[in-house]
Amino acid sequence: MKNLGYYNGNFGELDQMTVPFNDRVCFFGDGVYDATYSHNYKIYALDDHVDRFYNSAGLLDINLTLSKKEMKELLYEMVKKVDTGDQFVYWQATRGTQIRNHSFDPAIKANIWIVLKPAKIKDVTKKLKVITMEDTRFLHCNIKTLNLLPSVMASQKAESIGCEETILHRAGRVTECAHSNVSILKDGKFITAPTDHLILPGITRMHIIKMCKKLLIPVDETPFTLGDLYTADEVIISSAGQLCIGVSEIDGNPVGGKAPALLKRIQDALLDEYYEETK
Numbered sequence: 001m002k003n004l005g006y007y008n009g010n011f012g013e014l015d016q017m018t019v020p021f022n023d024r025v026c027f028f029g030d031g032v033y034d035a036t037y038s039h040n041y042k043i044y045a046l047d048d049h050v051d052r053f054y055n056s057a058g059l060l061d062i063n064l065t066l067s068k069k070e071m072k073e074l075l076y077e078m079v080k081k082v083d084t085g086d087q088f089v090y091w092q093a094t095r096g097t098q099i100r101n102h103s104f105d106p107a108i109k110a111n112i113w114i115v116l117k118p119a120k121i122k123d124v125t126k127k128l129k130v131i132t133m134e135d136t137r138f139l140h141c142n143i144k145t146l147n148l149l150p151s152v153m154a155s156q157k158a159e160s161i162g163c164e165e166t167i168l169h170r171a172g173r174v175t176e177c178a179h180s181n182v183s184i185l186k187d188g189k190f191i192t193a194p195t196d197h198l199i200l201p202g203i204t205r206m207h208i209i210k211m212c213k214k215l216l217i218p219v220d221e222t223p224f225t226l227g228d229l230y231t232a233d234e235v236i237i238s239s240a241g242q243l244c245i246g247v248s249e250i251d252g253n254p255v256g257g258k259a260p261a262l263l264k265r266i267q268d269a270l271l272d273e274y275y276e277e278t279k
Helices: 046-059 068-079 150-160 205-215 224-232 260-277
Strands: 006-007 011-012 030-038 085-093 111-118 128-134 166-168 173-177 179-186 188-192 235-240 244-252
Touching: 030 046, 046 068, 046 085, 046 205, 068 085, 068 111, 111 173, 111 179, 128 235, 150 166, 173 224, 179 205, 179 224, 188 205, 205 235, 205 244, 205 260, 235 260, 244 260
Parallel strands: 128 166, 128 244
Antiparallel strands: 006 011, 006 111, 030 085, 085 111, 166 173, 173 179, 179 188, 179 235, 235 244
């Protein structure tokens, strides 16, 4: 198949798939998701992504009927049905199907969705142009929910003016981006926001931290500000699809470019890990 959709055991190409009208996702965005990439039909960092997926579901009392092992087996089974081994691998669980009502039956069983489409990770050498916006999301950003409207609008604003991402902040404190994490390099140190309720604990962010420690690059998980972005040696955007990419411009102002060798060390190490795990 060119691409693939899955819903509770039924699957087919994406434009052929339908879902029940009373799936709670249609009314409330009631669910959680996760995503990563595959290469050679091997899914990158799957254990980490599935762990986060189950943690998100648990925090919202979503009743997943598949074990982690069964979920991973299902994803691998579906990935093998697509024509290419380089894929965007996305899955979500909605709370279930019932007549619209804000409260829910605690025994309701989750619906499982999977979306697979051909895609490769981005070129990490290509620098990004980004903008900043006030972070107006709710205070459960550590849960990877389907309630993404603020991120949708922030992403659209960036694209409309020729930028690739939006960095969000709360009264000047940098949180994360519309659909990725943001960190900085300063004086040889990797600085990234703490994993509190204001940011999603990014899997790639976690891998960067592990890689920095392996490379003996100091790591500082403390809040930083918009001012820190402008004076950073490098500004880094990280996510499953782009791993670790530098930023060249924020709100039309040039940034970074002061520690290219250090940034490249981290990028090369992550790429090596990605291709080793998916060979």
